[in-house]
Amino acid sequence: MEKLYEILENICPGIDVRSEALVDDGLIDSFDIVALVGEIMDEFGVELNVDDILPENFNSADAIMSLIERSR
Amino acid sequence: MSFTTPTFVIAAVTSVVLYYLIPKRTRPYLLLAASLGFYLAGGWQAMVYLVGCGLLTYSASLGIDAVRAKIEDSSRAKFFCKTLAAGCIFLCFGLLFAVKYWDWFAVLTADAMLKLGFGAPLPTLELIVPLGISFYTFKSVGYVIDVYRKKYPAERNFARHLLFVSYFPQIVQGPISRRNELMDAIDNPSPDIALNLKCGIQTALRGYLKKLVIADRAAVAVNAILGDPEGYGGAMVLMAILLYSIQLYCDFSGGIDMARGISLAYGVEMTENFRRPLFASSLADYWRRWHITLGSWMRDYVFYPLSLSKPLIKFGKFTRKRIGGKLGKILPTSAATFAIYIFIGIWHGASFKYIAFGFWNGILITASLLLEPLFLRVKEKLSFIGIGAWRVIGILRTNLIVVAGRYLTRAATFTTALSLFALLFTNPQFGRLFDGSLMGLGLTFEDWIIMLICALALALFELAEEITGKDMFTLIDERPAALQVAVIAAVLIVLVVFGIYRGDYIASEFIYKQY
Structure with missing residues (x-):
């Protein structure tokens, strides 16, 4: 989880990475999501694709983590 | 049939009355009948494209669901689903290309075709461009992709699918809704009739005000200046482009307000298409x-x-x-x-x-x-x-x-746009802005005043929305009842006096309907 927080902080400096509404509150946008997917695929060695790009999958670090778990 | 014609307004009001008189479960079918009737009023040829697009996307999405249910091997199923989705997208966009872009492409490549030894250029098709074809093609293709991505299952009832494709408030110029959002709103409309009518009327009035009082007047001045750009000079051309920006916003967002207003009157909230672009940073x-x-x-x-x-x-x-x-x-x-x-x-x-x-x-x-x-x-x-x-x-x-x-x-073409811009430096004629030329553009002094007052009021209203983060209904609702009535009455009076009973020199045609 710490690794994911670190990635989020790198991509979107200054946001509250523990927020439960990253997408809903506009803390991350489509550019961030694409960058995030690239980083996640590199760091966690999983294969994500466009079908996974749903707001609910990126709304919180927990949601992103469970997406990573599902993709393993 | 344009949203600004009396026939449309009478038909829309009648459909709203009927909507609340008939049983709830039959209401979507009334909306379908109204949508098809609205589209048919524009000619049967365009209807062929609309129904064709509906049938194509309906069959492809059902096919995708059927493949998933029948083929157990997931990689084979994925291949067939992908083929179906890609084939449908290719056909939909192919049709759009044929009606909107083919003739342009044929003319553009005519010389090249002859030089390459093909003997004759590509033939032009001269097909009619059906009303709103880009809008319904995009939303239908979006639906097929969503079914392919398993966002929701395919719609089995063709009438309901055709309602999604043809829903009349959004067929002329959008918004480009997603199937789940629009059909959820149609299936679960807001039950408060008084609130629906209030919100619907307020939104539609704002749209009619933008279109009939501001955009259509600005168009007269814009057309006059750009009809003789050399004569008026670069500064007046810049003024025309500035007015055109106001015209375009009020025309397009006004049309969307009318569409959203009519839909809100049924209790069906459509997706937002504009969020105060004037204040973009x-x-x-x-x-x-x-x-x-x-x-x-x-x-x-x-x-x-x-x-x-x-x-x-x-x-x-x-x-x-x-x-x-x-x-x-x-x-x-x-x-x-x-x-x-x-x-x-x-x-x-x-x-x-x-x-x-x-x-x-x-x-x-x-x-x-x-x-x-x-x-x-x-x-x-x-x-x-x-x-x-x-x-x-x-x-x-x-x-x-x-x-x-x-x-x-x-500008009519790319090179015209460049020459219009160049006029600002080669032949600006700044004096034309102050020598009374603005009064000779086909608009009366009264027209200018009412247009500018309404544009300023609209900008201030949007500024209030931007600062407070509250929407139009909340801002109006927070005021005392007497003030609310006064605001709506003032808008109605301005609309009737300056929007409906206006000079014949002011035309009314939506810019975005050609897309």
Whole structure:
């Protein structure tokens, strides 16, 4: 989880990475999501694709983590 | 049938009355009948395209669901589903290309075809361009992709699917709704009839005011100046482009307000398509506020697939490793962004000016992404300038860029746009702005005053929405009842006196219906 927080902080400096509404509150946008997917695929060695790009999958670090778990 | 004709208003009011008189479960069918009736009023030929698009996307989505249910081997099922979805998208966009772009392409390639020894150029088709074809093609294709992505199952009832494709409030100029959002709203309309009518009427009135009082008047002055740009000079041309920007916003967002208002009267809330673009602080922010549903369509169905495609992912890995830093990270995303704006440009029509419009937006947004670290450093150095002042600077800069881009969309061709812009330096004639020329553009003094007062009132209203974060209904609802009635009565009077009973020299045609 710490690794994911670190990635989020790198991509979107200054946001509250523990927020439960990253997408809903506009803390991350489509550019961030694409960058995030690239980083996640590199760091966690999983294969994500466009079908996974749903707001609910990126709304919180927990949601992103469970997406990573599902993709393993 | 235009939204601004008395026939349409009478038909819309009748449909709202009928809607609340019939049983709830039959209401979607009334909306379907109204939608088909509205479209049929424009001619049966266009109807063939609409129903064809509906049948094609209905069959493809059912096919995708059937393949998933019958074929157990997931890789085979995926192959068939992908083939079905891709085939349907190819046919839908092929049809759109045939009616909107083929003739342009045939003329453009005529010389090349002869030089290449083909004997004759490609034939032109001269097909009619059905009303709103881009809008319903995009939303239908979005639906098929959503079914392919397993976002929701395919619709089994063809009448309901046809209602989604043809829903009349949004067929002329959008918004480009998603199937789940629109059909959920139709299936579960707001039950409070009084509130529906109140919100619907307020929204539609705002739309009619924007269109009939502001946009149509601005169009008269714009057409007069751009009819003789050399004679009026560059400064007046700039004034025309400025007025055209106001006209375009009031025309397009006014049409959307009318559409949303009519739909709200049924209790069906449609997706928002504009969020005060006047107050955008960057060009990227502007595109998040202007024609929102086209932007989000492009994001979900073009930007994400493109950004996450294998070549771009590989490219991203390469740039992160070899270039590194911010540039290495954002280069692939910037490439996808650039492609999106070219696509948006082409969506507007078959002309080099629209491709140039795409380049204009693509280059500026990509450059702003790449130069962001530099801007941040400059901002740090100029720390004596407060946040509020930066916001105002950003808004002014964005509006300047947007107005400059409008030279491209308003001029007849790309080269005309360049020559119109050049006039500002070669033949400005600044004096024409003050010598009474503005009064000789076909509008009376009264027209100018009412147009400017309404445009200013609209801008102030939007400023209040922007500052408070509250929407129009809340802002009006918070006032005492007497003031609410006075505001609505004033809008109605202005609309009747200056919008309906106006001079014959003011025409009324929606700009975006041609898309």
